[in-house]
Amino acid sequence: MIGRTLSHFRITAKLGEGAMGEVYRAEDTKLGRDVAVKVLPAAMASDPERLERFQREARALATLDHSNIVTVHSVEEADSVHFLTMSLVEGETLDRVIPADGLTPEKFFDIAIPLTDALAAAHRKGVTHRDLKPTNVLVTDDGRVKVLDFGLAKLAQADTGPELTQMATEAMTQAGTLLGTVPYMSPEQLEGRPADPRSDVFSLGILLYEMATGSRPFAGDTTISVLTSILRDSPAPFDDQRTAAPAPLEGILGRCLEKDPEARYGQSLELRDGLVSRSGSSVR
Numbered sequence: 001m002i003g004r005t006l007s008h009f010r011i012t013a014k015l016g017e018g019a020m021g022e023v024y025r026a027e028d029t030k031l032g033r034d035v036a037v038k039v040l041p042a043a044m045a046s047d048p049e050r051l052e053r054f055q056r057e058a059r060a061l062a063t064l065d066h067s068n069i070v071t072v073h074s075v076e077e078a079d080s081v082h083f084l085t086m087s088l089v090e091g092e093t094l095d096r097v098i099p100a101d102g103l104t105p106e107k108f109f110d111i112a113i114p115l116t117d118a119l120a121a122a123h124r125k126g127v128t129h130r131d132l133k134p135t136n137v138l139v140t141d142d143g144r145v146k147v148l149d150f151g152l153a154k155l156a157q158a159d160t161g162p163e164l165t166q167m168a169t170e171a172m173t174q175a176g177t178l179l180g181t182v183p184y185m186s187p188e189q190l191e192g193r194p195a196d197p198r199s200d201v202f203s204l205g206i207l208l209y210e211m212a213t214g215s216r217p218f219a220g221d222t223t224i225s226v227l228t229s230i231l232r233d234s235p236a237p238f239d240d241q242r243t244a245a246p247a248p249l250e251g252i253l254g255r256c257l258e259k260d261p262e263a264r265y266g267q268s269l270e271l272r273d274g275l276v277s278r279s280g281s282s283v284r
Contacts, residue, residue: 007078009037020054035073039083058084060150063125068118069147089146095134102214105246109279112208114145116272119204123197123268130195132203133184182223183216187231187259198261201268205256209235212245217257248278
């Protein structure tokens with residue numbers, strides 16, 4: 001793909017790949033700027049269901065206009081290749097930012113508040129991300145947070161259940177290996193039940209716990225053991241993690257990680273407000 005031109009986008013480098021396609025750096029030869037191009041693989045484009053998912057991602061992202069969410073410029077098709085173009089964001093994924101013992105309280109809130117704000121903006125538009133994990137969160141060189149890859153997002157009014165079971169199954173393709181999204185999935189996703197914003201709150205709770213402590217709240221040596229831990233276990237107390245995270249944060253994360261969606265924050269905006277009140281600083 002590198003060196004190929006799709007419409008007026010010249011592919012220059014591969015940036016990575018996600019659940020629904022490969023991402024490349026490209027030059028927009030009309031506007032003279034670099035963009036990110038997400039290409040749906042040919043094998044997937046020939047599958048009507050996967051093509052519809054790709055197009056749904058574009059529609060979902062097109063409704064979002066927020067400084068902490070990657071911006072979609074256009075949806076394209078050229079030479080039978082389906083792709084969308086997005087703003088090019090430079091930085092590191094969150095998994096590379098979190099140290100072994102967790103982030104400092106100041107750094108934690110600098111990332112957690114805008115991350116939660118981004119999800120709140122998506123939820124207000126009826127968009128559930130459904131695949132929130134460290135590799136889908138980018139921290140730019142100047143410290144700005146960007147949520148990436150709404151490849152598994154689904155507009156609330158188009159919600160159906162079976163896809164979720166498929167998502168859980170596809171994420172467990174090798175015995176004894178942690179793959180895909182399982183470590184960050186909510187109990188209802190793992191059980192094939194419908195996902196809504198409260199599912200994102202659970203996934204965000206896992207992310208925030210990992211940011212605060214350096215460890216995931218649900219652990220195991222195999223995919224199945226991690227899945228079982230998510231369904232049955234309570235997160236280890238902060239004291240067990242010997243973390244510097246502020247104690248009031250433990251209660252917030254505990255509510256995010258309730259097994260029953262009804263017991264979690266109903267709106268990510270409510271979670272955001274809780275984080276702001278604990279941060280002791282103004283929102284950035």
